[in-house]
Amino acid sequence: MSAPAIPERLLLGPGPSNVHPRVLAAMGQPLLGHLDPAFLEIVEDVKAGLRRLFGTANDLTLPLSTTGSGGMEACLVNLLEPGDHAVIGVAGVFGERMCEVARRAGANVHRVDAAWGTPLDEAEMAAAIARSAPRVVAFVHAETSTGVCQPVEAIAAATREAGAYLVLDCVTSLGGLPLALDDWGVDAAYAGTQKCLSCPPGLSPASFSARAMERVAARRTPVQSWYLDVSLLAAYYGHQRVYHHTAPISAIYGLAEGLRRVEEEGMAAREKRHREAAGRLLEGLALLGFQPLVDERFRLPQLSAVRLPPKVMEIGEAELRRRLLDRWGIEVGGGLGALAGTLWRIGLMGENARPECVDRLLGAVRDELD
């Protein structure tokens, strides 16, 4: 009945990343009640920190009590009503997922596909938006299944021109790349805590523009999810402090500390650290025959998708990942969906975007391939 020992891991997959001891220590603090003024002060700190990282003045910027995928659902089900049209860009698993979530909210989904490993075509997105008079346009900023960073501005402009609402998936970008929701004109965005913030999974930082909240207030039908209804959440996370559900107190302690670490470093230095680590990784991997999937202009620094050399395919890519985990304590990710079996996804996120993490992985891979 004693607890199993937790093996030490270097988490270089697509998330979670390793959590800093300071964040773990913060989570170990005794609980406060979810309506305790001392806890609500911490919540206010978190909201302010998230606003800075998202690049927004949105009042309703909060940690949703769900994971990133639940954050996706929250953004889409609040803005969509049955029969609404939605234009969704699909260049990987998470774009696909958006379509599925939007369909389940009763939307007519117009998908715009791009080859996995490439960004969405901005002209195609603009054409689809002009054609279908959508309520919502949605796409992924940092596609975790391919390692592509999607430029936001042009699609955002087309969205605004059509009078639609823009939903942006920032799960893997928040805390790794600078975001500018207000400048871009994003109406609803969601993220995860277990990627570039290096906190445990379990919360979805999210932000809703005033315009988005007006849309929610003007709905003809109630939001299908009571739990994720942002007008109810606003009553707790706003100034009224009306009980809705019990917030995940310990996880919010951890997020507060994670955000404090980001602020201490500064977002510019943090982005630079991510870019340098990715450069070092791809250089080292190239010597071993791994080739990046994504054109340099669109590569995410925090997540590198790499095609595998013949030597890896001989051993078997899953077998080699298993060896890295068992013998070296290093986790890397395989391909998802259409890319399963053909590539690896290597995350250098948050605390792990450091040369020593890169070198530890390169040394292990070199050894295994020798």
Add this chain to the structure above:
Amino acid sequence: MSAPAIPERLLLGPGPSNVHPRVLAAMGQPLLGHLDPAFLEIVEDVKAGLRRLFGTANDLTLPLSTTGSGGMEACLVNLLEPGDHAVIGVAGVFGERMCEVARRAGANVHRVDAAWGTPLDEAEMAAAIARSAPRVVAFVHAETSTGVCQPVEAIAAATREAGAYLVLDCVTSLGGLPLALDDWGVDAAYAGTQKCLSCPPGLSPASFSARAMERVAARRTPVQSWYLDVSLLAAYYGHQRVYHHTAPISAIYGLAEGLRRVEEEGMAAREKRHREAAGRLLEGLALLGFQPLVDERFRLPQLSAVRLPPKVMEIGEAELRRRLLDRWGIEVGGGLGALAGTLWRIGLMGENARPECVDRLLGAVRDELD
């Protein structure tokens, strides 16, 4: 930018309760990936521990990545399709909430009301079930807004006779009272971690019968929530280990440790401890003029709702709760909904169901009323 100090609190409200240091320490362990075999072993431990506490052999018994209110939504949206009829017992806030969630899932809700502070009338529930041919019957086992423990057997029998599916809210009962989902014939149940399990909030332990899973498989329409779709969750929490969302790893470490503590104590001893603490509390409060809201036969040991003596109303009940928090570091709960301002809800849950917690509260109240 340094972290605010967390004041020490004795959490005697309706939840969260104080978390044991062993649970906090477990959450402080380094992260594993959500597909790491070492993590999946812990998940299996948690599933087995939850099965024992729920009193079920249900294969799909799991910690949902959401809080108790999200667990409510998960149970209802999986079993209900638009146009289905649902009979819901309402004797407090959480029964009300079930109606709202079921309506948002498109159900025709037939509510059976009971006075707050009393249990549902079993004959009325049976009559409503016989009348409306419901798909789902739902009620709350331990109503956190009133402190009533609802007997399950008779309503469960009427549900089964009508061929309906029974959803049971066990948020405040799991880990405080013995549960017997299989003997009772419950098809879907959900709970919280921050009540009698004395873990932080953020997960909803839940269980779905094989019969419930067959119903989900036979749906004509997709479950409206992708995030809470149990057939997708079964692919991760079952043997296939298909990625769905990233499980809240640290919270699951904590839950595993919380369940271990329950097993070490044994559920019978734990129930006895809760009953003794509640007895001591009500005896002591009676001397100060507080009277229990609920008839002895239906009182929850883990949560006592008490009517307030004139002395408290003179000071103001919210003001007195504020003084208890600020001067004594003790949190108790006020009334919710129709009972706001008229009573207190005092939780002696999990780790806090101990005579020393009772005495600390009684001493503080006595002092404040002197």
